[in-house]
Amino acid sequence: MDWYLKVLKNYIGFGGRARRKEYWMFVLISFVLAGVLSIIDKILGWERAGGEGVLASIYGLLVLLPGLAVQFRRLHDTDRSAWWLLIWLIPVIGWLVILVFNCQNGTQGDNRFGPDPKALDNSTQRIVS
Template identity: 35%
Template structure:
C-alpha cells in the first residue's frame, strides 16, 4: 500500500534526514497517513477516557514524536521544488506564512539542478 510505505519511509528510514528530496506524491501520502493515525488516536482515546483533555494529551504526544519526521519531510519537499528548508520559517508569519508553505508544498517538482540531490519522479512509483 502506497500510504503505509510512504509513512514507513519517512518515519523509519528518514526520521531526521534533512538532505535530499521528497516527491509530492510521497509527501502527501505520508501526510494523509499521519492525519488518519492522529484521528484514530483521538477517537480511541475519547472512547476510553471520555475526556477532551486526554485526547489533547494523546494527540499532542503523537505529534511531539512525529515533529522531526514532519519537519524533515517538509524540508525535503521544499528541496524538491528548488527551495531551501529555511523557507519553513515563513510559517512564523501569522496566516500568510502557513498559506505560503501550503502553496509551496503542492507545487510540482523542479527536475533541473542537482543542488539538493538528483531528481526522481516518484508519482508513478
C-alpha cells in the same frame, strides 16, 4: 503506507529531496492516525484539560521530527532552502505560501539538493518490472 514508512525510516534525513506523493501521503496517514487516536482517547477518557488526548499528543511528538524532515526535503525538491519554513511564522499568509510550495511540482532533473526523486522512482520501477 509505504510512503509513510519511508518517511519514518528517514526520520533524521533533512538532506535530499521528497516527492509530493511522499509528503502528502505522510500528511494524510498522520492525520488519519491522529484522528483515530483522538477517538480512542475520548473512549478511554484520557483527555486532558485542554481537550487533547494523551495518545494523540504522544503520537504528535513522535512524528514531529519525521514531519519536519520530510517538509525540509519537500522544499528542497522545489529548489528552495529549508529557511523558507520561517515564513510559517506569519499567520495565514505564510501558511498559504508553504501550502503552495508543497503543491508545486519538484524541479525536473538534478538540483542543488540532489537527484530528482521522481526519476529515481521511475528507474527502479523499470528494473523491477
